[in-house]
Amino acid sequence: MNANQTKPPLQNQQQTPQPGSRTTAGFPSPSDDYLETPLDLNRLLIKRPAATFFMRASGNALREAGIRDHDLLIIDRASEITHGAIIVALIGGELQLQRFAARSQPNEETNNLPYEIPYEIWGVVTCVIRELS
Amino acid sequence: MGAPLHHITALIKSANVAVCSSNYALYGDMSERVKQTLKQFSPEIEMYSIDEAFLRLPANPKLTLRAHEIHKRVLRWTGIPVSIGIAETKTLAKVASRIAKTRTNRVCNLLEQTDRDKLLAETPVTKIWGIGKRHGTWLKTQGITTALQLRNINDKRIRRRAGVLGLRTVWELRGRSCLPLTMTIPTRKGVTCSRSFGRRTRNREQLREALATYAARVGEKIRRDGSAAGALTVFLMTNRFSNEPQYSKSALITINPPSDDEKTLIQLALAGLERIYNANYRYQKAGVTLTNLTPINEVQTDLFHSCQISKAPKERKTNTTQNVAEHIKSLSHILDSLNTTHGAGTIRYAATGIDKPWRMRSNYRSPCYTTRWSDLPRIPTMAPTKTKGLLTKPSLAV
Numbered sequence: 001m002n003a004n005q006t007k008p009p010l011q012n013q014q015q016t017p018q019p020g021s022r023t024t025a026g027f028p029s030p031s032d033d034y035l036e037t038p039l040d041l042n043r044l045l046i047k048r049p050a051a052t053f054f055m056r057a058s059g060n061a062l063r064e065a066g067i068r069d070h071d072l073l074i075i076d077r078a079s080e081i082t083h084g085a086i087i088v089a090l091i092g093g094e095l096q097l098q099r100f101a102a103r104s105q106p107n108e109e110t111n112n113l114p115y116e117i118p119y120e121i122w123g124v125v126t127c128v129i130r131e132l133s
Numbered sequence: 134m135g136a137p138l139h140h141i142t143a144l145i146k147s148a149n150v151a152v153c154s155s156n157y158a159l160y161g162d163m164s165e166r167v168k169q170t171l172k173q174f175s176p177e178i179e180m181y182s183i184d185e186a187f188l189r190l191p192a193n194p195k196l197t198l199r200a201h202e203i204h205k206r207v208l209r210w211t212g213i214p215v216s217i218g219i220a221e222t223k224t225l226a227k228v229a230s231r232i233a234k235t236r237t238n239r240v241c242n243l244l245e246q247t248d249r250d251k252l253l254a255e256t257p258v259t260k261i262w263g264i265g266k267r268h269g270t271w272l273k274t275q276g277i278t279t280a281l282q283l284r285n286i287n288d289k290r291i292r293r294r295a296g297v298l299g300l301r302t303v304w305e306l307r308g309r310s311c312l313p314l315t316m317t318i319p320t321r322k323g324v325t326c327s328r329s330f331g332r333r334t335r336n337r338e339q340l341r342e343a344l345a346t347y348a349a350r351v352g353e354k355i356r357r358d359g360s361a362a363g364a365l366t367v368f369l370m371t372n373r374f375s376n377e378p379q380y381s382k383s384a385l386i387t388i389n390p391p392s393d394d395e396k397t398l399i400q401l402a403l404a405g406l407e408r409i410y411n412a413n414y415r416y417q418k419a420g421v422t423l424t425n426l427t428p429i430n431e432v433q434t435d436l437f438h439s440c441q442i443s444k445a446p447k448e449r450k451t452n453t454t455q456n457v458a459e460h461i462k463s464l465s466h467i468l469d470s471l472n473t474t475h476g477a478g479t480i481r482y483a484a485t486g487i488d489k490p491w492r493m494r495s496n497y498r499s500p501c502y503t504t505r506w507s508d509l510p511r512i513p514t515m516a517p518t519k520t521k522g523l524l525t526k527p528s529l530a531v
Contacts (some may be wrong), residue, residue: 050169051210052501056509061516072509078210088512097514122212 045127051078053123055088055095062086062097071130073097075123086125095122154498160505166211174203179314187223189314192244200240219244223312224305227262228253228280253281253306263302267293296470321358326350327420333372335415340369341403342486346504347421348402349485355423356469361391361432363425365398367405372417380416382409389433391425395465398423399484 046052057071065086067073076090087100100121138145138152145152164183172178177189190196200217207215218229220243231254233241243249258278259269273296277283283291284306292300301311326347334340344367355362368383384405392398402421472479500508 048210050166054506054509056511057514058511059514061514067514073512078206095510097512098455100229 045074046076047126048076048078052076053121057097059130062099065099067097067125067128068130071128073125074129075128076126077123079122079124079126081121088122090120090122090127099124147422153496154496156498158504159499162213163213167207167213167215170207170210171203174199177314187226187314190219191217197240197242197245200242204239208286214239216240221426222305222310223314224262224302225308228256228260228306231256231260241376250281250289253284254279256280258283261302261306264295268299271276282440290379321355321360321426323422323424323426324351324354325420325422326354327416327418327422330416333375333417334413335412337410338411339344340406340410340416340419341484342404343419344406344421345399345484346486346489347419348398349395349481351421351423352393352398352465353469353472355426356393356465358426359429360426361393361429362389362398362423363388363427365401365405365486366424367402367409368420369406369409370418370421371414375417377415378413380411380414381424384408388425389426391461393429393465395468395482399482403484448497 042049055073055075057067057073058069060069067086067133079085081087081100083101086102087098089096089098089100142330144150160183168178168180168186171188172187175190176224177190179187181187183498190199196219200219204215204217205211216233216239218226218231218233218241219518220226220229225243227238229241229243238318243252246252256279258264258272258280259266261280261283264272266284272278275290277286283303286303288300288303291303295302304311309445330343348365351362365386365388366383367386368381370381371377371379373379386401386405387403399420468480472481500510502508502510
């Protein structure tokens with residue numbers, strides 16, 4: 001390992017409001033004092049970029065949760081795990097999407113493992129993104 | 134021990150071994166995530182390499198607890214288990230992190246260890262940062278094989294043999310900090326792009342493509358740093374391990390005035406190749422190095438050369454040669470921004486080749502799960518069932 005490093009990519013630069021609507025009229029635009037940054041989906045949907053990953057859903061078994069085949073999912077590994085959350089579970093070395101049921105709150109509709117199988121939670125699905133086309 | 138894949142194909146098959154080629158895009162992204170997570174614990178962080186970082190933390194009795202928190206959070210957020218070593222100096226911290234690797238809780242705080250001397254006596258001297266094989270061999274002749282013995286060495290002796298860097302290492306082992314945290318990345322002195330070929334080649338055309346590609350890559354790097362190069366070196370090598378005749382040559386070309394222009398660098402690299410190419414050999418490795426780097430705004434031109442630097446285009450008044458040259462100069466920056474926006478390799482000089490048969494074969498590379506939309510993992514959905522089942526207490530995935 002050497003100490004030569006490259007600079008980090010510039011993708012995560014914070015956008016600052018620019019007086020973009022400079023007019024040629026000579027006087028400043030009336031909106032200059034009210035500028036706000038444009039809407040940014042990253043800031044809206046991703047709370048912890050370091051812990052956020054993207055995956056695609058395969059299959060329609062969780063349609064009732066609003067997840068369809070090929071949907072883009074935002075997974076947060078640091079998110080709190082609540083009863084009923086849709087989680088990415090690691091079972092037997094494979095990742096699966098399931099609804100989580102906390103043991104103290106058994107609920108017939110959400111328990112979904114017929115046997116007592118040890119599993120691990122890889123992350124929590126926080127958003128579903130679907131392009132309509 | 135390690136072995137090249139093509140030597141053990143039978144074993145791979147019979148033992149059903151999974152093969153994974155390296156995926157640097159993925160590793161780089163994961164490294165960045167770990168760094169962002171670590172930053173939450175201290176604003177003073179030095180990313181030493183792709184997988185190592187130094188953090189400065191205020192001394193307090195709860196440091197070990199903090200280290201456990203760091204380990205836990207990095208593991209939860211990124212899935213990467215890290216080892217943490219704590220000490221007064223960087224060199225000792227590295228010793229501590231090596232010890233931490235062997236512990237189940239992955240933390241070693243030398244500040245709290247009462248048996249520090251014993252731990253140092255168990256650390257081989259060659260494992261100390263700054264002491265490699267070379268110094269290790271001499272130290273062995275002097276009877277010094279452990280970190281503890283090195284710590285107790287006479288200052289004059291180590292200074293005479295290993296210079297001021299060696300002395301600093303010893304002082305650091307004693308707890309005296311000599312290496313401050315470097316938070317600014319030092320400017321490059323030189324940058325190289327070189328690769329071993331997937332297949333040995335003597336094909337001049339393929340070598341031209343390869344070197345043009347490497348020249349383009351180093352050009353991108355120095356433009357990103359805001360530098361221009363004053364010298365370019367091209368080198369070719371045969372396979373050291375083969376029984377074939379060996380050939381290793383390089384050509385150094387001065388660039389006056391210094392340039393960061395992609396077209397210039399590619400042309401010079403190809404010219405260099407002509408000087409050293411010998412059709413009688415099969416080459417395994419080639420590369421381009423740029424040295425004599427100067428910041429772009431400090432480049433000294435001379436009276437007789439038109440300036441070959443990629444500046445932003447000035448207002449074009451007439452179509453003189455000078456203005457055409459300036460227009461081409463800015464082309465490098467336009468290429469850079471197109472490749473940044475639309476992906477690496479979107480637009481490039483034809484000399485860098487289309488098919489690139491000489492390229493490294495990454496036949497078994499794992500997908501770029503975190504940097505390409507097309508490589509996202511597809512996870513099957515499982516339906517909730519109505520049967521009453523029991524979930525065991527989940528543990529968080531590692």
